[in-house]
Amino acid sequence: MTDKEDAEGVYTFHVATEGKPYLLKVAYQGADYRSTTFFSAFDAPLGVRSPADADVLDTSAAGR
Template sequence: MVTDEADQGGRYTFYVATEGKPYILKVVYKGAGRQSTTSYSAFDEPLDVRPPAEADILDMSAAGN
């Protein structure tokens, strides 16, 4: 368990495989007014990562000017 002092004591709990490679299986966060769980799987599987289509890209360089 890890405590995040910058987040008013929010706590992270890490679940790690105890057999085979020590992969992180799950991370649970509990903090002031919120909680989240992130689970991991499909270790050592190839990823199919592609850039978004041109139509799905927003140019934010002029935002806030």
């Protein structure tokens, strides 16, 4: 797969071929850099919580 914004960059998606077709890895190779993202722990619960008020940055006045 290629990105219209980055004509030289190429994405490669690796998907499980047995069992559920989970996305296992996404690799990107461009002119300036490469990156790889791995996925695991499928169907495992996530411990996602809202940040504490003290950790939230108010950006409503930014750029004024």
